[in-house]
Amino acid sequence: MNTKPARLLLLLLAVVCALALLAALLGGRAGMPGTALTGAAAAALLLLLLAAAIDWRRGGRQDALQFERELPGQFVQGQPHDIVLNFTPPADAYWQQPRSLLLADLHPSAWQADKPLLSLQTLPGRISRIQYRVTPMQRGEAVFEGMEYWLASPWGLWLRRHRHEARAQVKVLPDFSRILGSELVGMQRWLNWVGVKKLPRLGQGQDFHQLRDYQDGDDIRHVDWKATSRMSKAIVRSYQQEQDQQVLFLLDCGRNMRLQMEELSHFDHSLQAMLLLSFTALKQGDSVGLLTYAHEAPRFVPPHKGVAQLGRLVQGVYDIEPSLQAGDLAAAVNMLLHKQKRRALVVVLTHLNHEDDNELTTQLLRLKRHHLVLVASLRPHAPDALMATEIGNSDDAAAYWGAWQYRSQTERALQRLQAHDIGCLNTLPKQLSSELINRYLRLKRRHAW
Numbered sequence: 158m159n160t161k162p163a164r165l166l167l168l169l170l171a172v173v174c175a176l177a178l179l180a181a182l183l184g185g186r187a188g189m190p191g192t193a194l195t196g197a198a199a200a201a202l203l204l205l206l207l208a209a210a211i212d213w214r215r216g217g218r219q220d221a222l223q224f225e226r227e228l229p230g231q232f233v234q235g236q237p238h239d240i241v242l243n244f245t246p247p248a249d250a251y252w253q254q255p256r257s258l259l260l261a262d263l264h265p266s267a268w269q270a271d272k273p274l275l276s277l278q279t280l281p282g283r284i285s286r287i288q289y290r291v292t293p294m295q296r297g298e299a300v301f302e303g304m305e306y307w308l309a310s311p312w313g314l315w316l317r318r319h320r321h322e323a324r325a326q327v328k329v330l331p332d333f334s335r336i337l338g339s340e341l342v343g344m345q346r347w348l349n350w351v352g353v354k355k356l357p358r359l360g361q362g363q364d365f366h367q368l369r370d371y372q373d374g375d376d377i378r379h380v381d382w383k384a385t386s387r388m389s390k391a392i393v394r395s396y397q398q399e400q401d402q403q404v405l406f407l408l409d410c411g412r413n414m415r416l417q418m419e420e421l422s423h424f425d426h427s428l429q430a431m432l433l434l435s436f437t438a439l440k441q442g443d444s445v446g447l448l449t450y451a452h453e454a455p456r457f458v459p460p461h462k463g464v465a466q467l468g469r470l471v472q473g474v475y476d477i478e479p480s481l482q483a484g485d486l487a488a489a490v491n492m493l494l495h496k497q498k499r500r501a502l503v504v505v506l507t508h509l510n511h512e513d514d515n516e517l518t519t520q521l522l523r524l525k526r527h528h529l530v531l532v533a534s535l536r537p538h539a540p541d542a543l544m545a546t547e548i549g550n551s552d553d554a555a556a557y558w559g560a561w562q563y564r565s566q567t568e569r570a571l572q573r574l575q576a577h578d579i580g581c582l583n584t585l586p587k588q589l590s591s592e593l594i595n596r597y598l599r600l601k602r603r604h605a606w
Contacts, residue, residue: 215311235293239290271290423479428474436464505533535589
């Protein structure tokens, strides 16, 4: 607890000193001895210091105050949120007059706040409320440590700093608002914008659903001529997409996913693609699940249907950051084969590294015996940019050679996977979501799993 002079005390000190100096100057000009004037100034200063000492001691006996903080139900990375602080003044005499408090809420240091210091006006016997806005900049777990406030002494000569412990741990979810909009409104419009092919309408899929009367706009190829002859009216066959299939994401959380591209890491780009494909699969009637690997505590979200599963997936990954570990794909495959008995489409979200492609191929072949496997990897911009740059010196030539080696080795790794009939995508961040969803739809139309 720290104490500092209030503006009132500093002002009074300045006035006493100024009066003493003025009296000394006037006394000197009038030929009067300055002893009396100096004594009067010293007495005034002594009285002020005595009052300040009494006020300081009285202020030290003030009880700590209690505040309540109202937090939103959840925080979203990069989105502003309103925080409300409530204060009820004590019943002692000090608070029988309106008071002013200078308050600082100790939100996470990386967050941005519109008001670093808050001025709270209190009224006797009434709850005072103050609101400010913060923007969390990182997803994951975050902590509000408490509150600090400056409280004036009874005579207002001192300000004493107090701390109120009000620790609160909150979750900051990833920011998918640019993609999902409000409660997933506009998702289909976004899918069309990024280039995803139009999803088949109910009744236009592969599996026979029912016979029904012909309606304007129905495809004449779906007319059932035998039923039409028997019923003496046009009858069409209605089809629907096969449902109740399962999609399981195998998400790499290792060091290869730390690479930054377009202001996001490979890991965050993969999260966005995973959520979009999850939404598409859930709307198609499929179940979606998740298994993470290459970090301290792998997480498994069992496959379920319904859009509510999106929330479970986000809750499963919102606080994960890519680790410094190498991806132990063998352990991940063992866990997946143990937990996922039913055949599924397994989407491996990773960054292809030609240095361990033999191990990658071995483990993916193990998966392929039980599931349909699709590897989705982000391709970095740097090699393409370096190879498109004109070579002007030896450094440019060395950079070009390194980029060419990287690309050729990655292509060979992809070819080895494709030779074993393992599906592969190696694409730039902006294209990952659309290519992944289009591949899923093609596989689903072919009844590939």
